[in-house]
Amino acid sequence: MNRALRFATVGVVAVALLGGGAAGAFAAPAHLHSPASVVATAPAKPALTAKASATSVQAWQEFRISGVATGVKAGTKVTVQQKQGAKWVSLPAQAPVNTKGAYAVRVKLGIKGVNHLRIGAGTTVSPEVTVTVR
Numbered sequence: 001m002n003r004a005l006r007f008a009t010v011g012v013v014a015v016a017l018l019g020g021g022a023a024g025a026f027a028a029p030a031h032l033h034s035p036a037s038v039v040a041t042a043p044a045k046p047a048l049t050a051k052a053s054a055t056s057v058q059a060w061q062e063f064r065i066s067g068v069a070t071g072v073k074a075g076t077k078v079t080v081q082q083k084q085g086a087k088w089v090s091l092p093a094q095a096p097v098n099t100k101g102a103y104a105v106r107v108k109l110g111i112k113g114v115n116h117l118r119i120g121a122g123t124t125v126s127p128e129v130t131v132t133v134r
Helices: 003-019
Strands: 062-070 077-084 087-096 102-108 113-121 129-133
Touching: 062 113, 077 102, 087 102, 087 113, 102 113
Parallel strands: none
Antiparallel strands: 062 102, 077 087, 077 113, 113 129
């Protein structure tokens, strides 16, 4: 290729790049340079799991409800709630969430029959667990 043609080609490419005509073909996409493209991890939505150590106990026999709290700060106290009629009532059974997000609460129930329980931490609640008291 002769020298004049080479200079002309380089000139056309340079003008196209400076003018932005082919900039998209040679440059990184604009969204990679914008501050909005920084991937920020959203805080985990608070959630609780719950599992009773027994499904049936004698009245006032101790059992445990344990689980994992995600998106809940370590040290936060979780509380056992019992369904009484149509209302959920907090019981005086609490335990802190450890640094790994786990908790275990000691529970004693005296209301005979099927008891519906859950764990609460602020406005976050676990799925219901059922324990029968004989």
